[in-house]
Amino acid sequence: SYVLTQSPSVSVAPGKTARIACGGDNIESKSVHWYQQKPGQAPLLVLSFDTDRPSGIPERFSGSNSGNTATLTIRRVEAGDEAVYYCQVWDNNSALLFGGGTKLTVL
Amino acid sequence: EVHLVESGGHLVQPGGSLRLSCAASGFTFSAYSMSWVRQAPGKGLEWVADINKDGSEKYSVDSVKGRFTISRDNSKNSLFLQMHNLRVEDTAVYFCARRRVGSGTSFFDYWGQGALVTVSS
Numbered sequence: 050s051y052v053l054t055q056s057p058s059v060s061v062a063p064g065k066t067a068r069i070a071c072g073g074d075n076i077e078s079k080s081v082h083w084y085q086q087k088p089g090q091a092p093l094l095v096l097s098f099d100t101d102r103p104s105g106i107p108e109r110f111s112g113s114n115s116g117n118t119a120t121l122t123i124r125r126v127e128a129g130d131e132a133v134y135y136c137q138v139w140d141n142n143s144a145l146l147f148g149g150g151t152k153l154t155v156l
Numbered sequence: 157e158v159h160l161v162e163s164g165g166h167l168v169q170p171g172g173s174l175r176l177s178c179a180a181s182g183f184t185f186s187a188y189s190m191s192w193v194r195q196a197p198g199k200g201l202e203w204v205a206d207i208n209k210d211g212s213e214k215y216s217v218d219s220v221k222g223r224f225t226i227s228r229d230n231s232k233n234s235l236f237l238q239m240h241n242l243r244v245e246d247t248a249v250y251f252c253a254r255r256r257v258g259s260g261t262s263f264f265d266y267w268g269q270g271a272l273v274t275v276s277s
Contacts, residue, residue, distance in 0.1 A: 056243045079261065080259065080260070080261035080263075082261075082263035082264075084201075084264075090269075091267040091268060091269050092201065092251070092267055093250055093261065093267070094264065094265050094266075097256075097263050097265070098259070098261070103265065120219070135200065135201055137201075137263060137264075139260070139261040139262040139263070144181075144203065144215065145203045145206075145262055145263075146203075147190075147200055147201040147202070148200075149200050149205070152243055153207070
């Protein structure tokens with residue numbers, strides 16, 4: 050079955066750029082969606098179809114997908130961006146899958 | 157504005173039953189597939205069950221097959237999850253989520269705040 054791999058944690062200083070990776074076999078052939086989850090809250094969709102930002106999501110959030118890695122990039126990181134970020138794909142065999150999540154810590 | 161509000165979460169003993177509800181508003185409920193996604197304490201997200209727009213197609217993850225049943229009432233803009241024979245490992249926050257389908261993929265664009273189900277003796 051298809052597996053999505055995320056690093057458990059990423060740390061970045063305020064104002065810098067955070068890059069959160071999501072690995073999967075030939076993931077570039079799939080659309081990757083990203084969610085942000087803050088403690089005690091529901092997940093929030095921040096990117097769909099690799100790069101599309103829903104209304105209300107800052108332009109600081111962007112995405113890319115190439116080869117075996119999809120990446121969520123957050124520029125000019127703010128304290129309020131601290132959260133767990135999940136990637137997600139649809140796989141014809143395994144249905145809807147989530148990565149294990151990456152905790153973004155703002156130093 | 158889209159709103160999804162879960163209810164029915166409770167403490168239940170192993171082997172017990174529970175029914176979760178999700179009240180939807182702010183959109184045409186009957187036009188969307190809907191899902192339940194759960195999150196065990198301190199863990200990640202797991203897609204549990206899904207139902208298409210008119211309720212004619214349903215999906216559930218292997219670990220809950222035969223125990224959990226998803227259903228919907230489009231006349232009442234409501235989604236349900238009937239859970240039987242609950243196990244300790246079913247302890248989680250259960251989120252109701254609206255599922256978008258298209259272009260060979262699927263994702264969730266709106267989520268409820270979650271309902272906590274605790275299975276413990």
